[in-house]
Amino acid sequence: MSQQLSVIGTGVIGNGWIARALARGWDVVAFDPDPEAPRRTRAFVENAWESLTRQGLAEGASPERLRFAESLEAAVEGADLIQENVPERLSLKREILTALDAAANPDILIGSSTSGFKPSDLQQDCTRAPGRVIVAHPFNPVYLLPLVELVGGDATTPEEITRARDYYQALAMRPLVVRREIEGHIADRLMEALWREALHLVNDGVATTEEIDAAVIYGCGLRWSLMGTFLTFHLAGGEPGMRHMLEQFGPALKLPWTKLEAPELTTQLIDRVVEGCEHQAAGRSVAELDRRRDEFLVELLGLAQKYWPEAEGLEGRI
Known part of the structure; x- marks a missing residue:
């Protein structure tokens, strides 16, 4: 029996969910009030389909x-799972999630793709079945990257989180259940720290956007695709591992190397960042760069999956 994903909001993230679900053999019903949305979505899926085909399509x-x-109400009819992807404004998300809560069968889970808001804040105006409204935060490109952060709110039961894990695993994702609510969840908080530091380096004239990206691409980024931050530093301690690493390098954490607050986004800094990125793009369109990134990710995922644990979620040792 086929499953149906209902997608509300078809920007980059919403379209990514659509492409992933279609590639897994699901039916997808989408709603977006923009009359241009169907054309953009179908172009998006067409651009992604070659990479999805290379990765392997599900039957059907x-x-x-x-x-x-x-209409939003028509979009959720027959849904097995609902994914909300409207712009990152709390008032708007509450409005849409409240409408979804009123329209959808009360046992249907509603995942929000929010990158920053806490689920209890999103559930606040939902009165029918607020616990089924959770954070289900993916990463771009959603149709290739498998991580989804699942966060329950005050009204969410463990059983609802378990059901959510099952649904997202059926979409070939690797759910990471966040232990407690926090703004930005886990991955985005880490990425924002790196992003702030990168902006300081550009702002202070230390490096260009291209040089900073090179530092990640040819260095830490390669290691992180397998081991992440902590296990990488564990190896840096040699045979004694993390304890020795902290004893040797821990004091350096107190040195004023990093700048925790983001720099002011002055016109000069914005121009430097934009000009740097345009230089790196070298005249290639976003669609061209998407295809180049996707081709790389398909090959990288094929390699990485040989070394990932077989655990269904993220409970195993990475």
Whole structure:
């Protein structure tokens, strides 16, 4: 029996969910009030389909299993899972999630793709079944990257989180259940710290955007795709491991190397960042760069999956 994902909001993230679900053989019903949304979504899926095909499609997978509904209420009819992806404004998300809570069968889970808001804040105006409204935060490109952060709110039960894990695993994702609510969840807080430091380096004239990206691409980024931060530093301690690393390098954490607050986004800094990125893009369109990134990720995922644990979620040792 086929499953249906209902997608509300079809920007980059919403379209990424659509492409992933179609590739897994799901039916997808989407809603977006923008009249141009169907055209943009179908172009997005077409651009992603080659990479998804190389990665491996589920039986019955087809872009033809996508349709657009004329209203939010019609979009959630028959849904097995609902994914909300409207712009990152708390008032707007509450409005849409409240409407979804009123329209959808009360046992249907509603995942929000929010990168920063806490689920208890999102559930606040939902009165029918607020616990089923959770954070289900993916990473771009959603159709290739498997991580999804799952966060329950005050009204969410452990059983609802368990059901959510099952659904997202059925979409070939690796759910990470966040132990407690916090703004920005886990991964985005880490990425924001690196992003702030990178902006300082550009602002202070230490490096260009290209040089900073090179530092990640040819250095730490390669290690992080397998081991992440902590296990990487564990190896840096040699045979004694993390304890020795902390004894040797821990004092350096007190040195004023980093700048915790983001720099002021002055016109000069914005120009430097924009000009640097345009130089790196070298005239290539975003669609071209998307395809280049996707081709790389498909090959990288094929390699990385040989070394990842077999655990269904993220409970195993990485």
